[in-house]
Amino acid sequence: MDEILGEFIAETLETLETLSSEVVAWEADPADQSRLDAFFRFFHTVKGSCGFLNLPRFERLAHAAEDVLAAVRRGERSADPATVSAVLAVMDRIGALARSLGGDETVPEADDDALLDALVASGAGVETLAPFPQPPISDPIAESEAPATADAAGPPSGAANERAPRTIRLPLTLVDQLMSGISDMVLARNDLARRMRERAIDPDLESSFERLSANVAELRDRISKTRMQRVDRLYAALPRLIRDLTHELGKKAMLELDGGEVEMDREMIEMVLDPLTHIVRNALDHGIETPAERRAAGKPEAGALHVVARQSGNQIVIEVRDDGRGIDCAALVRKAIATGLLTAADATRLSDAEKLNLIFRAGLSTATAVTSISGRGVGMDVVRTNIEQIGGIIAIASRPGRGTTITMRVPLTLTIIPGLIVRSGQHIFAMPRNNVVELLHQTSAMVAMEEVAGARIARIRGQRHAFIDLEDVLKLGRQKNSTGPRTLMVIRSPAGRPYVLGVQAVESNEELVIRPASPALTAAGVFAGVTLPDNGRPMLLLDAAGLAHAAQLPLREAGACLASTPSEPEEAAVPTMQALMVRERDGTHRLIPLAVVDRVDDIAADQIVPCGTAAFLRIEERLVPALNAEQPREDRLKALRLHASGEQLCYLIADVIDIIDVPVEIDAALAGGRLAGLAMAGDTPLEMLDPFALFAEAHAQDAIARAEEPIRCLIPDEDNAWMRNILAPLLIQAGHDVRFGPVTEADATHVILRCEASDADPKDDEPAAGPIPVITLRADAAPATAAPDTVYRYDRAQIFAAIAQATRRIA
Amino acid sequence: MTEALFLFASIAGVPVAVRAREVEAVVRLGDIVPVPLVAAHVRGLAALRSRVLTVIDMEARIFGKGGLDETASLAIVADIAAHSYGFLIDSVSDICPAPEDAQPVHGRIDPIWAAYVSGLVEHEGQSHLLVSLADFALPPGNDVLAA
Numbered sequence: 032m033d034e035i036l037g038e039f040i041a042e043t044l045e046t047l048e049t050l051s052s053e054v055v056a057w058e059a060d061p062a063d064q065s066r067l068d069a070f071f072r073f074f075h076t077v078k079g080s081c082g083f084l085n086l087p088r089f090e091r092l093a094h095a096a097e098d099v100l101a102a103v104r105r106g107e108r109s110a111d112p113a114t115v116s117a118v119l120a121v122m123d124r125i126g127a128l129a130r131s132l133g134g135d136e137t138v139p140e141a142d143d144d145a146l147l148d149a150l151v152a153s154g155a156g157v158e159t160l161a162p163f164p165q166p167p168i169s170d171p172i173a174e175s176e177a178p179a180t181a182d183a184a185g186p187p188s189g190a191a192n193e194r195a196p197r198t199i200r201l202p203l204t205l206v207d208q209l210m211s212g213i214s215d216m217v218l219a220r221n222d223l224a225r226r227m228r229e230r231a232i233d234p235d236l237e238s239s240f241e242r243l244s245a246n247v248a249e250l251r252d253r254i255s256k257t258r259m260q261r262v263d264r265l266y267a268a269l270p271r272l273i274r275d276l277t278h279e280l281g282k283k284a285m286l287e288l289d290g291g292e293v294e295m296d297r298e299m300i301e302m303v304l305d306p307l308t309h310i311v312r313n314a315l316d317h318g319i320e321t322p323a324e325r326r327a328a329g330k331p332e333a334g335a336l337h338v339v340a341r342q343s344g345n346q347i348v349i350e351v352r353d354d355g356r357g358i359d360c361a362a363l364v365r366k367a368i369a370t371g372l373l374t375a376a377d378a379t380r381l382s383d384a385e386k387l388n389l390i391f392r393a394g395l396s397t398a399t400a401v402t403s404i405s406g407r408g409v410g411m412d413v414v415r416t417n418i419e420q421i422g423g424i425i426a427i428a429s430r431p432g433r434g435t436t437i438t439m440r441v442p443l444t445l446t447i448i449p450g451l452i453v454r455s456g457q458h459i460f461a462m463p464r465n466n467v468v469e470l471l472h473q474t475s476a477m478v479a480m481e482e483v484a485g486a487r488i489a490r491i492r493g494q495r496h497a498f499i500d501l502e503d504v505l506k507l508g509r510q511k512n513s514t515g516p517r518t519l520m521v522i523r524s525p526a527g528r529p530y531v532l533g534v535q536a537v538e539s540n541e542e543l544v545i546r547p548a549s550p551a552l553t554a555a556g557v558f559a560g561v562t563l564p565d566n567g568r569p570m571l572l573l574d575a576a577g578l579a580h581a582a583q584l585p586l587r588e589a590g591a592c593l594a595s596t597p598s599e600p601e602e603a604a605v606p607t608m609q610a611l612m613v614r615e616r617d618g619t620h621r622l623i624p625l626a627v628v629d630r631v632d633d634i635a636a637d638q639i640v641p642c643g644t645a646a647f648l649r650i651e652e653r654l655v656p657a658l659n660a661e662q663p664r665e666d667r668l669k670a671l672r673l674h675a676s677g678e679q680l681c682y683l684i685a686d687v688i689d690i691i692d693v694p695v696e697i698d699a700a701l702a703g704g705r706l707a708g709l710a711m712a713g714d715t716p717l718e719m720l721d722p723f724a725l726f727a728e729a730h731a732q733d734a735i736a737r738a739e740e741p742i743r744c745l746i747p748d749e750d751n752a753w754m755r756n757i758l759a760p761l762l763i764q765a766g767h768d769v770r771f772g773p774v775t776e777a778d779a780t781h782v783i784l785r786c787e788a789s790d791a792d793p794k795d796d797e798p799a800a801g802p803i804p805v806i807t808l809r810a811d812a813a814p815a816t817a818a819p820d821t822v823y824r825y826d827r828a829q830i831f832a833a834i835a836q837a838t839r840r841i842a
Numbered sequence: 843m844t845e846a847l848f849l850f851a852s853i854a855g856v857p858v859a860v861r862a863r864e865v866e867a868v869v870r871l872g873d874i875v876p877v878p879l880v881a882a883h884v885r886g887l888a889a890l891r892s893r894v895l896t897v898i899d900m901e902a903r904i905f906g907k908g909g910l911d912e913t914a915s916l917a918i919v920a921d922i923a924a925h926s927y928g929f930l931i932d933s934v935s936d937i938c939p940a941p942e943d944a945q946p947v948h949g950r951i952d953p954i955w956a957a958y959v960s961g962l963v964e965h966e967g968q969s970h971l972l973v974s975l976a977d978f979a980l981p982p983g984n985d986v987l988a989a
Contacts, residue, residue, distance in 0.1 A: 549925035569887035
């Protein structure tokens with residue numbers, strides 16, 4: 032609330048400042064309609080804002096002034112000099128009060144009455160002009176001067192600074208320029224880093240570069256935060272809206288707002304504002320019953336309206352929940368049949384969720400009477416379109432007599448989205464991750480392909496989807512020599528049914544800064560934007576709906592209503608989540624929440640690197656801590672790569688079986704160890720793995736590799752050709768930092784690597800080794816003498832394992 | 843007579859002039875990433891620092907086919923309607939002031955050029971066709987000047 036209050040003060044003072052230049056002009060020509068409107072708007076806004084901020088003094092003053100100005104606008108009063116003066120006096124007083132809210136100066140309340148009297152009296156007639164206006168004019172000027180000077184003196188004393196954080200307003204373009212400036216910097220840094228890797232690097236230079244690089248990264252984070260605003264801003268208008276609506280409708284409602292501290296992109300806030308307002312209006316108008324109806328239904332007289340915002344990954348979830356009468360599905364269906372949206376026969380085949388989703392169809396409303404608030408049939412379809420336009424999803428759940436919940440999921444920002452990088456021959460594209468429901472290998476047992484009269488169909492777990500190849504849609508030549516299995520992406524697009532898109536490969540998963548595509552590119556109809564990843568090679572963002580359109584796939588709105596496939600078939604009021612069903616290495620079927628699984632890799636037995644009691648998995652020359660990693664009897668294993676902000680973990684399994692929806696709430700009676708409890712997969716209870724416990728277990732082994740920090744390796748023997756030419760490139764390739772030269776005090780965070788041969792030399796040069804871990808490499812695969820603590824120098828896996836272990840000792 | 847700065851260049855061997863206020867820079871572009879499904883004159887995307895340029899082959903844009911060979915990289919960089927473009931050209935000869943007002947075109951020029959030319963600018967005794975970069979940015983059919 033403090034923040035809203037602060038904003039109110041800032042806005043009021045700012046408007047006053049702009050209006051102050053108009054004051055003189057208005058006095059000169061009181062009949063000027065546009066100036067009159069500006070003043071009227073000011074009082075109206077103040078009145079509206081202080082209603083729910085509980086500032087009765089403001090409200091009283093603004094209300095009186097608004098009344099007077101309204102009368103002037105209607106022509107019932109003339110804007111004579113007395114009226115103008117009185118109005119201006121009230122304006123000054125509001126300014127003084129606003130300043131006093133921020134400081135400790137108080138303005139005596141009794142004085143307000145004099146101002147109000149002046150307002151009323153000034154309208155009574157010309158004869159009262161002389162006695163009244165004089166004191167109020169001089170008075171408020173004195174009043175408003177005093178706090179203003181106090182204000183100017185305030186900051187040096189320091190007291191004012193502690194009261195509220197100091198803020199300034201900036202034009203958005205400046206923030207955007209900063210943002211693109213920092214993007215330039217990141218690219219220049221990456222380029223520099225690439226060039227530095229290509230030559231022998233001076234360690235001093237390297238460490239200053241690292242410092243610079245870290246600063247750039249930090250700056251980028253900070254600047255992207257400048258675009259963020261608290262959801263409070265979205266909430267600001269709601270209390271007032273509820274107050275007005277309940278008065279108008281003769282209903283009672285309690286509004287509860289949660290999650291105002293969640294932050295989202297300011298542009299996004301503006302895009303969500305209208306849909307949210309609409310949903311709240313609907314909830315009050317249609318959802319919440321009159322007090323009499325509620326009493327009859329055994330509910331408290333006042334309806335409860337709960338608006339909650341929370342962040343979930345890269346999305347913001349905004350939920351509007353009421354405890355009203357719920358949505359009458361039967362009425363929706365009747366209406367849909369009446370308006371010809373579907374036939375009676377179609378209607379019988381609809382599931383409850385599908386019936387409920389009818390509310391998002393154009394021209395449907397269950398309101399029996401059209402009110403001024405809602406029910407004109409332009410509503411939820413527009414809301415859905417708006418939400419989907421910004422890459423969001425809207426879902427509805429309702430229980431008759433119990434209430435309705437509408438959930439909007441929107442991306443955190445418009446400009447940075449998570450995307451999958453896909454390859455088609457020479458071309459690389461990005462696909463917004465929001466649009467991707469699932470990734471499958473073409474060879475997966477869950478997929479069956481068929482072709483019927485030219486239509487290609489992919490059947491995934493019994494569900495048929497239209498199937499298109501990206502190369503075909505984009506009219507690219509298919510790579511003849513690429514024989515490997517292709518990757519299938521199940522794509523959900525706002526404009527149509529889900530479809531399956533075949534690509535040569537999905538390369539990676541990145542956060543992408545998206546910019547709009549130029550008209551020459553959008554003319555193709557399949558690109559949603561362009562992005563410049565860190566490698567500096569521009570990339571196009573695919574438009575899921577555009578691809579479907581280009582491939583002439585059937586659209587949702589065409590054909591019968593059955594086409595309205597609810598993208599998330601939610602059972603009414605039972606929230607579900609997606610879980611991956613896997614076969615563990617002992618044959619048991621278990622579940623794991625899909626959200627924590629980054630990817631699934633096929634692994635070979637030699638990728639497993641045992642290391643003491645822990646184990647690692649060698650993936651692309653990096654070692655990732657692994658669980659379930661006892662040496663395999665099986666030939667083929669799969670690893671679930673679990674990812675949580677910078678930490679990675681591999682969980683080895685025999686195979687992936689399926690992705691299923693399970694209730695979010697699981698039966699935790701069996702929780703313990705690696706298990707979170709039992710979840711119902713259809714009728715079968717399955718054990719759900721607990722990602723928390725898995726990460727905790729890996730941590731207990733102290734085996735989590737901190738992927739962010741490269742391991743620093745020091746090779747003291749810089750003349751050794753094998754070390755320099757054979758080992759160092761391998762280490763660098765694995766992402767480690769390598770430097771050569773004698774050991775110094777500053778090297779405490781390094782791992783020292785040296786050869787056994789040089790170890791035999793006199794030990795005069797290394798008293799410093801002490802706490803710094805040393806890895807000694809031996810030349811023989813099977814040494815004649817027992818050589819503990821040495822590693823065979825061509826055992827790549829052991830070398831990396833030893834380095835990782837040594838790093839943990841340092842940490 | 844007031845003078846203004848013009849960039850003198852050549853497209854398909856034809857001397858042209860572009861008002862310098864339209865031009866941000868003339869650069870050699872790095873890799874151009876081709877874009878499928880777009881008109882032939884849209885060569886692709888190129889990065890210029892952190893900006894992404896849509897690369898337009900002016901010659902192909904005018905003649906509807908052909909255009910410069912694969913290695914062409916000299917481009918005029920310009921921002922048009924909040925998008926950044928690189929316009930590929932044969933060569934740039936000079937940037938210097940010339941009388942601000944373009945002369946009317948006397949004589950009948952190739953109709954294929956007519957849609958882009960708003961006049962003539964004289965430089966070192968040679969007439970240059972005055973063109974506006976904005977006309978090349980829009981997809982064909984959308985341009986105001988198209989005959």
